[in-house]
Amino acid sequence: MPNAGVPMTQVVMAYLDHLSVERGTARNTLESYARDLRRYADHLARAEVTDFRRVTEAEVAAFGAALREGDDEHPPLAVSSAARALVAVRGLHRFAHLEGITDEDPAREVRPPTAGRRLPKALPVDDVLRLLNMPAAAGKGGERALRDRALLELLYSTGARISEAVGLDLDDVDSGERTVLLDGKGGKQRLVPIGKPALAALDAYLVRARPALVGRGRGSAALFLNARGSRLSRQSAWQVLKTNAERAGISASVSPHTLRHSFATHLLEGGADVRVVQELLGHASVTTTQVYTLVTVNTLREIYAHAHPRALG
Numbered sequence: 087m088p089n090a091g092v093p094m095t096q097v098v099m100a101y102l103d104h105l106s107v108e109r110g111t112a113r114n115t116l117e118s119y120a121r122d123l124r125r126y127a128d129h130l131a132r133a134e135v136t137d138f139r140r141v142t143e144a145e146v147a148a149f150g151a152a153l154r155e156g157d158d159e160h161p162p163l164a165v166s167s168a169a170r171a172l173v174a175v176r177g178l179h180r181f182a183h184l185e186g187i188t189d190e191d192p193a194r195e196v197r198p199p200t201a202g203r204r205l206p207k208a209l210p211v212d213d214v215l216r217l218l219n220m221p222a223a224a225g226k227g228g229e230r231a232l233r234d235r236a237l238l239e240l241l242y243s244t245g246a247r248i249s250e251a252v253g254l255d256l257d258d259v260d261s262g263e264r265t266v267l268l269d270g271k272g273g274k275q276r277l278v279p280i281g282k283p284a285l286a287a288l289d290a291y292l293v294r295a296r297p298a299l300v301g302r303g304r305g306s307a308a309l310f311l312n313a314r315g316s317r318l319s320r321q322s323a324w325q326v327l328k329t330n331a332e333r334a335g336i337s338a339s340v341s342p343h344t345l346r347h348s349f350a351t352h353l354l355e356g357g358a359d360v361r362v363v364q365e366l367l368g369h370a371s372v373t374t375t376q377v378y379t380l381v382t383v384n385t386l387r388e389i390y391a392h393a394h395p396r397a398l399g
Contacts (some may be wrong), residue, residue: 091136091137091138091139091140092137092138092139092187092188093136093138094126094127094130094131094136094138095127096138097138097178097181097182097187098120098123098127098178100181100185100187101123101177101178101181101182102116102119102120102123104181105119105177109272110272110273111272112271112272112273114249115271118170118174119174119177122170122171122174122175123174123175123178125153125160125171126149126171126174126175126178128159128160129145129148129149129152129157130145130149132157132159133145133148138182138187138188139187139188139189141179141188141192142192143192143193143195143196145192146175146179146192146193146196147196149172149175150168150172150196150198150199153167153168153171153172154168154199165199168198168199169198169199170198172196172197172198172199173198175193175196176193176194176196176198178193179191179192179193179194180193180194206343206347206350206351206377206378206381207338207339207341207344207347208344208347208348208350208351208352208381209336209338209344209345209348211352213334213336213338214242214345214348214352216334216335216336217238217330217331217334217336217345218235218238218239218242218283219235220238220330220331220333220334221234221235221238221330222235223333228295229294229295229296229298229299229313230295230313232287232290232291232294232295233291233295233296233299233310233311233318234326234330235287235290235291236284236287236288236290236291236292236310237251237310237318237323237326238326238327238330238345239283239284239287239288240266240280240284240287240288241327241345241346241349242284242345242348242349243280243281243283243284243349244266244268244278244279244280244284244349244366245278245345245346245349245350245353245366245367246266246268246278246346247270247342247343247346248320248323248324248327248342248343249320250268250269250270251310251323252308252310252317252318252319252320252323253268253269254266254267254268254308254309254310255307255308255309256307256308256309257307258309259280259288259309261285261288261289264279264280264281264282264285265277265278265279265280266278266279266280268368270368271368274368276365276366276368278366296311299311299312299313299315300315301315302314302315303315303316304316310323320342324342327340327342327344327345328340331344346367347378349366350363350366350367350375350378351378351381351382353366354378354379354381354382355382360372360375360376360378360379361375363375363378
């Protein structure tokens with residue numbers, strides 16, 4: 087090893103390249119890791135650690151504490167965000183050790199904080215139906231209403247993430263087979279079924295709205311287009327969901343994943359096997375999907391408490 091030391095930035099760049107090229111890590115995850123590792127670099131700089139090989143377990147643990155408590159430069163993070171940042175740091179040090187950059191892995195014994203299991207928020211079926219009908223009910227009609235209705239129907243019918251929906255091209259939807267090809271996290275594709283109401287909404291949009299929209303742009307192959315004929319952005323699609331939820335009078339907190347959570351919960355309540363839902367959602371592990379079973383159990387418990395004459399006895 088040369089005596090000049092190994093700069094933090096050099097190792098971080100190599101690690102992010104490794105995640106992108108060899109692991110196929112999603113862009114959003116890479117951006118989050120880059121932010122977390124910049125914060126880690128600031129922490130080490132304030133501790134006057136300039137050689138990455140000289141990082142000790144104590145410094146990694148101190149960074150973990152600073153994530154939760156905050157410091158002079160950064161506010162404290164929520165448990166989930168602090169855990170993600172420490173995961174990024176642990177991955178960085180593991181990579182550096184395996185690549186022979188460092189002799190030891192100082193982060194190996196430093197554990198991320200564990201957050202309490204948060205239950206996904208799903209809307210009742212009636213609220214979902216009101217939300218799906220809202221673009222047409224708003225009375226404005228036109229290209230945007232047809233597009234928004236098709237987008238919302240597709241999100242609920244397939245359980246797609248918003249980023250997956252806006253990433254669709256025209257040939258990703260097979261109306262004959264009633265399937266949609268989604269590009270998930272890490273570049274993993276999955277084929278999911280789509281229901282007849284969603285297909286009908288898509289057909290109305292494709293026939294009566296998209297031709298006018300695409301004419302304003304440069305012939306984009308994207309399924310969902312904005313007013314300029316370009317691919318609809320993730321932020322704009324999220325705004326479509328938020329705006330129509332407000333118009334529908336939905337008081338529950340609505341997130342970009344609201345229809346995805348509702349899709350999973352309603353499937354399980356309808357008797358779907360958790361592993362089938364896992365495949366539909368594109369979860370790598372069934373453990374991630376099983377959190378939705380807690381939602382359905384809680385619903386059953388509430389119904390039991392109100393309906394059974396001896397439930398509260």
